[in-house]
Amino acid sequence: MVMTLEDPFTRFFEPEQFNVVRSGKKGDVTGVGLEVGFDASGANANLVVIAPVIGGPADRAGIVPGDIISEIDGIQTAGLGLYEAAQRLQGPENSDVKLTVVKKQSGITNSLVLVRERIRINPVSWRLCEIEQEGKDPARIGYIRLSTFNENASRSIKAAVKSLKDSGAKSFILDMRNNGGGLFPAGIQIARMWLEKGTIVYITDALGVRDIYEADGTGTISTEEPLAVLVNKGTASASEILAGALKDNKRATILGERTFGKGKIQSVFELSDGSGMAVTIARYETPAHIDIDKVGITPDRPLPSLAPLDEDEFCRCIIDSSLPCHMPPSTFF
Numbered sequence: 001m002v003m004t005l006e007d008p009f010t011r012f013f014e015p016e017q018f019n020v021v022r023s024g025k026k027g028d029v030t031g032v033g034l035e036v037g038f039d040a041s042g043a044n045a046n047l048v049v050i051a052p053v054i055g056g057p058a059d060r061a062g063i064v065p066g067d068i069i070s071e072i073d074g075i076q077t078a079g080l081g082l083y084e085a086a087q088r089l090q091g092p093e094n095s096d097v098k099l100t101v102v103k104k105q106s107g108i109t110n111s112l113v114l115v116r117e118r119i120r121i122n123p124v125s126w127r128l129c130e131i132e133q134e135g136k137d138p139a140r141i142g143y144i145r146l147s148t149f150n151e152n153a154s155r156s157i158k159a160a161v162k163s164l165k166d167s168g169a170k171s172f173i174l175d176m177r178n179n180g181g182g183l184f185p186a187g188i189q190i191a192r193m194w195l196e197k198g199t200i201v202y203i204t205d206a207l208g209v210r211d212i213y214e215a216d217g218t219g220t221i222s223t224e225e226p227l228a229v230l231v232n233k234g235t236a237s238a239s240e241i242l243a244g245a246l247k248d249n250k251r252a253t254i255l256g257e258r259t260f261g262k263g264k265i266q267s268v269f270e271l272s273d274g275s276g277m278a279v280t281i282a283r284y285e286t287p288a289h290i291d292i293d294k295v296g297i298t299p300d301r302p303l304p305s306l307a308p309l310d311e312d313e314f315c316r317c318i319i320d321s322s323l324p325c326h327m328p329p330s331t332f333f
Contacts, residue, residue: 007280008038008045009264015274017087029121031090032057032097032114035148035180036069037236037262046070047077047085050260051178051234053121054147054309057114065178065234065260066104073098091116123148124156128167129315131329139329141318142169145311146190149182149238154189161193161221171226171333177256177309181237184265188213191245196223198249199287201241203265210282215249227252228332230303236260243297244286255303255332263293304331 002012033056038045049067052059069077072088080088091097099112124146131139142164146157164172181187191200195215203211229252231243240259246252263285266278285291306325308314317325 002277005280007264009266009278010280011278013276013278015276017084018270018274018276029090029119030093031086031116031119032099033117033119034058034063034069034089035234035236036085036089037180037260045078047080049234050236050262051180053119054145054178056119057117061112061114063099063101063112064104065232068102068104069099070102070109071098071100093118121148121150122156123150123153124160125311126160126164127311127315128164128169129318131319140168140170141329141332142167142172143175143311143315143318144172145175146239147179149179149184149186149190151183151186153182153186154193157190157193158221165222169225171228171329172222173228173230173332174252175230175309175311175314176235176239176243177230177232178234179236179239180234180260181239181262184238184241187238187241189219191215191242192219193221194223194227194246195249195251196220198245198251200245201287202285202289203282204285204291205282209285223251226333229254230307231256231259231297231299232303233257233260235297236262240292240297241284241286244288244290244292247297247300248287248290253301253332254297254299255301256299257302258298259292259296261292261294261296263291263295 002010033053035050036047037050047069049063049065051065052063077085095116096113101110101112126144129141129143133139144160188200192215196217197215200213200215202209229243229246243254247254263283264280265282265284267281268278270276283293304327317323317327
């Protein structure tokens with residue numbers, strides 16, 4: 001019945017599959033650390049990497065956004081449902097899974113054997129980057145990495161900003177590279193932390209605008225400090241809502257690559273026997289009425305190609321002018 005809708009994001013889950021969905025939203029899952037989706041823009045629907053979990057098995061193996069997973073344990077992914085593919089990636093802790101990966105840049109096909117592990121998705125990490133200035137106090141930039149929008153994301157962002165402010169941060173970098181999205185309400189909550197007022201996102205369906213989410217001044221934590229947001233091709237869904245809201249309201253400068261372009265919204269329903277359904281109910285538009293589905297958010301300017309994903313290395317590249325990856329504060333603000 002669901003397949004007749006011809007929407008890859010509307011899915012039915014057997015009870016075991018539905019438990020996998022719920023565990024991921026809570027931030028704990030056993031697998032290889034991949035956010036995946038189907039790209040039907042070519043002749044065939046390919047299982048494409050949206051984002052690897054930083055430090056997870058897939059990330060350590062060199063899998064990057066845009067790579068195609070063509071086989072899982074010898075089973076071709078073409079024809080699989082999204083969550084059937086995700087379920088095959090997951091499994092008992094310390095068990096092996098063999099992936100056939102077509103590299104995005106070269107088109108070369110590699111076979112990789114990864115060991116599944118418990119992936120505790122801690123959504124937020126942060127560092128204070130202190131840059132010495134001759135005759136002045138150090139410039140203090142708060143770097144925050146937001147890796148997913150799970151149930152812990154909004155309170156973790158709030159804790160990060162408070163800690164960095166207490167340490168003297170006067171500007172912020174919000175890094176959402178390889179953030180494949182997650183819970184829609186978490187994206188709205190975090191947008192309200194940075195915006196004093198303004199539209200965050202329009203929810204639209206076949207009849208037009210169905211709902212409007214706005215910032216109303218409640219829950220703000222940083223509405224004045226300079227803010228830079230980092231995005232790339234692995235930035236998707238709720239991340240694009242947040243980036244689009246901050247860009248269109250001129251609250252932040254967006255740096256990096258055009259984002260993934262997932263602009264459809266699903267509601268998840270638990271059924272009486274423990275099974276569940278995710279149903280596409282609408283799409284979202286940015287405050288400037290840009291429908292980003294399959295298009296993405298266009299950054300204000302690119303980010304230097306050598307900018308690392310690791311937070312400690314990122315800070316070092318800001319602080320140390322002798323490094324090849326050096327990025328002075330003027331890169332961002």
